[in-house]
Amino acid sequence: MPRKSTAPFGPAGGPGPASGPGPASGPGPVDSPAHPRSGWATLPHRGTRSGSPALEAARVGEAGTQVGEAGTRVGWAMLVVGVLAFAAAAAGILVPATHQTRTTADEPQYLLTAISLAEDHDLDIADELAEGRWRPFHALPLPTQTELLADGRRLSPHDPLLPLLLAGPVAVGGWVGAKLAMAALAGLLAALLLWTAVRRLGVPLGVAALAAGLFACSPPLAVYGSQVYPELPAALAVLAAAAALLSSGPPTRPATLVVGAAVVVLPWLGVKYAPVAAVLAVIACWRLARAGRGRRALALAGSLAVAGVAFLVLHRWWYGGWTPYAAGDHFAGGELSVVGTEPDYLGRSRRLVGLLVDRGFGVAAWQPAWLLAVPALAALARRRPPGWAALAGPLAAGWLVATFVALTMHGWWFAGRQVVVVLPLAALAVAWWAGGDGRRPVLLAVAGGFGVLAQLWLVADGAAGRVTWAVDPTATTNPLYRAWRLALPDYLAMGAWTWVLHGVWLAALVAWAAVAAGAGHHLAGLRRLGGRGLRKA
DSSP: OOOOOOSOOOSTTSOOGGGSSBTTTBOOOSSOSSOTTOTTOOSOOTTOOTTOHHHHHHHHHHHHHHHHHHHHHHHHHHHHHHHHHHHHHHHGGGSOSSSSOSSOTTHHHHHHHHHHHHHTSSSBOHHHHHTTTTTTTOOSOOOOOBOOOTTSOOBOSSOSHHHHHHHHHHHHHHHHHHHHHHHHHHHHHHHHHHHHHHHTTOOOHHHHHHHHHHHHTSTTHHHHTSSSSSHHHHHHHHHHHHHHHOSSSOOOHHHHHHHHHHHHHHHHHOGGGHHHHHHHHHHHHHHHHHTTOHHHHHHHHHHHHHHHHHHHHHHHHHHSSSSGGGGBSSOTTOGGGGGOSSOOHHHHTTHHHHHHHOTTTOHHHHOGGGGGHHHHHHHHHHHOOTTTHHHHHHHHHHHHIIIIISSOSSSSSOTTGGGGGGHHHHHHHHHHHHTTSTTHHHHHHHHHHHHHHHHHHHHHHHHTTSOOSSSOGGGOOOHHHHHHGGGSOOTTSOOHHHHHHHHHHHHHHHHHHHHHHHHHHHHHHHHHHHHHHHHHO
């Protein structure tokens, strides 16, 4: 049986950053077989008295300099990647949602609630609806989503935290201000993604910057960076919680506070994120309990329980139900019918693959680099370094919710909406995997470049009036996408050829995962044999 790795996170197939000499582990041995040229041995050691204050001072000084320089490089890289991600997302404002409206579907509802919070300081949008406040961002008559409550109020059937976040930007800049605020969150997410990859996973800075930049500047992350939906803020909260949990030791007090805050805000962004929040909470409490921090684990669990009760009580008070869907007029079977009145779970199971490779709504249709998450996660699950569950657990929960709970994966939105919340975790896994082999960043760059080109082409087509985000993005004139989509199944047309492509992709992805997991185990075995040989020599 393979043993679970106890080494800290490092690039796939290699030890973590704390396993060798450097700031994380202190000065290493000099002129040893394992480290013949330690970067810490800048002074001659022969004839120098062990423990010399001068030598120790030199070592500490050099360590501080190296840490400072590394921190500066990471900071500049975060700034560059964040600005690029902001620009890529903000450019999406040029693309209309439909051929006649700037926003569509749920976006106007979030904006109207933000306007009400900014001006009236409440959630009631009855006056905004009566005054037609939607017209600047939705030229057509607005479809009704709200139900008139007994006291005359109309509440948008969506959780209120996103409108609360956008109330200030809407008051200053209208609907464009709201979208620019979303783009700013996209930039922040990209910067945090890079920091987490470097500081928590030990990914080389160049590889981390490449992965963060490619994923953040391509669909669907860049697209939802200009859409008024809670997907991107939720993804930022999940990424922050994962960054706090990705360590070999138990969560510190600040890390516990970050996880607790993320778990609390996720359901207020959307009740559909509750399962992902619950997995994060369980992982945090389990890690604390196993490390002997029982009181902190109980404090976290108790605080989250109180927050959960407050969520339910306030929703009953404001919306008249356990979720905001109780205030909607389109759930005739009750608020729980949001998941479907007669769900076909066997039929929905094809979304496990479709969310990735559907030719219109799969994330890999627009950014093929997401396919690299398959071998990356397989290698991660095989190696299982400390903290790996903080990536795999929430990612699995989010993907399963999108597969079996979401009403559909095809809707009045751009591809990937249901899985955006956990895609940063997949991006981290890809960055970790790519950092373990010198050839993998080339593969990442080639596949990721396709996605960045797809984003640029969509923006150009949309600005020219050829495509929109919600109606016909697949009408893009991008020749690479139009060729690539022919190899992908179309789950909107479940004919014989779709089933053939579905089977081919399922088999290919399973085989790729198996090979990646086996290769990682084989490399680990070779390293163990090599280490034994060195010791014998």
